[in-house]
Amino acid sequence: MGFLQGKRALITGIASERSIASGIAEAMHREGAELAFTYQNEKLKSRVQKAAEQFGSDIVLPLDVADDAQIQACFDELGKRWDRLDILVHAIAFAPREALAGGFLDGLDREGFRIAQDISAYSLAALTKAARPLLTGHQSSVLTLSYLGAERALPNYNVMGVAKASLEATVRYLALNLGAEGIRVNAISAGPIKTLAASGIGSFRKILGHVEQYAPLRRTVTIEDVGNVGAFLCSDLAAGVTGEVTYVDAGYNILGMTGLDDVG
Ligand SMILES: NC(=O)c1ccc[n+]([C@@H]2O[C@H](COP(=O)([O-])OP(=O)(O)OC[C@H]3O[C@@H](n4cnc5c(N)ncnc54)[C@H](O)[C@@H]3O)[C@@H](O)[C@H]2O)c1
Numbered sequence: 094m095g096f097l098q099g100k101r102a103l104i105t106g107i108a109s110e111r112s113i114a115s116g117i118a119e120a121m122h123r124e125g126a127e128l129a130f131t132y133q134n135e136k137l138k139s140r141v142q143k144a145a146e147q148f149g150s151d152i153v154l155p156l157d158v159a160d161d162a163q164i165q166a167c168f169d170e171l172g173k174r175w176d177r178l179d180i181l182v183h184a185i186a187f188a189p190r191e192a193l194a195g196g197f198l199d200g201l202d203r204e205g206f207r208i209a210q211d212i213s214a215y216s217l218a219a220l221t222k223a224a225r226p227l228l229t230g231h232q233s234s235v236l237t238l239s240y241l242g243a244e245r246a247l248p249n250y251n252v253m254g255v256a257k258a259s260l261e262a263t264v265r266y267l268a269l270n271l272g273a274e275g276i277r278v279n280a281i282s283a284g285p286i287k288t289l290a291a292s293g294i295g296s297f298r299k300i301l302g303h304v305e306q307y308a309p310l311r312r313t314v315t316i317e318d319v320g321n322v323g324a325f326l327c328s329d330l331a332a333g334v335t336g337e338v339t340y341v342d343a344g345y346n347i348l349g350m351t352g353l354d355d356v357g
């Protein structure tokens with residue numbers, strides 16, 4: 094008997110088997126949750142359909158969070174299949190690639206900043222607002238994914254760090270405004286993981302190596318590490334937790350200074 098038995102979860106953000114959302118889906122399915130899925134576009138539909146079959150689900154809905162009509166249609170359709178939603182997983186982020194390399198100002202323009210905020214932060218509030226009729230009136234939970242770049246100035250993360258800061262503040266305001274109706278809202282701040290969103294980031298291999306060398310656990314984290322904590326945070330075991338950012342990063346965030354050990 095898993096600790097999510099009887100719970101119904103909508104999983105966004107699967108783009109491959111390496112997606113963090115795939116790790117979350119696996120853990121939630123293992124703990125007994127019934128799953129539904131969304132996909133961003135036709136290119137990803139078959140991958141998400143395959144994931145849904147793997148988890149015994151036949152609910153696979155289109156959802157490009159840039160499109161308000163698709164957001165509303167997604168939850169209208171879900172409401173025809175389920176009379177309530179217990180868990181909403183938001184594992185979505187995007188900024189134009191050119192904004193994520195080099196200096197913060199080099200790749201900066203108004204449109205790139207807007208896109209990063211819209212897709213990576215506003216979309217959490219928009220999805221929660223559209224899901225609210227299905228989430229309200231019972232113990233339910235919203236989970237999103239953040240990164241250390243929300244609160245530390247990390248090289249190259251640039252506008253995505255500003256968007257993640259906005260995402261984490263959105264978590265707190267959603268938690269404040271929805272707590273009275275039983276809806277909890279939390280974030281996991283995950284360490285770097287080699288997913289599609291991480292591919293093409295020039296310095297990524299160096300980042301992973303740095304974490305392996307200096308993180309207290311001396312390793313990087315996996316989608317299974319994140320999935321397990323996500324399943325816990327969305328379960329009734331975490332009934333007293335809301336508005337929080339929980340680090341799943343092998344302890345890297347606690348470090349004040351790295352590199353000194355090799356100077357003797
Ligand atoms: N990989 C990491 O190192 C890492 C670390 C911390 C946090 N995160 C966060 O985890 C979340 C999931 O990313 P991931 O690493 O699993 O990569 P991923 O590429 O597997 O997933 C990103 C997802 O965002 C979706 N997406 C992008 N634009 C969208 C749109 N307009 N509408 C709907 N969906 C859209 C993509 O379809 C994809 O499924 C993101 O919020 C990311 O910022 C990633």
Ligand SMILES: Cc1c(CN(C)C(=O)CCc2cnc3c(c2)CCC(=O)N3)oc2ccccc12
Nearest residue numbers: 186187188189190193240249250285290291294
């Ligand atoms: C870690 C890390 C990540 C992974 N991570 C935490 C993320 O949040 C990834 C977010 C992301 C958002 N938008 C895009 C991309 C990644 C790459 C492809 C693209 O075109 N747009 O991304 C970085 C970018 C620069 C530096 C470090 C990192």
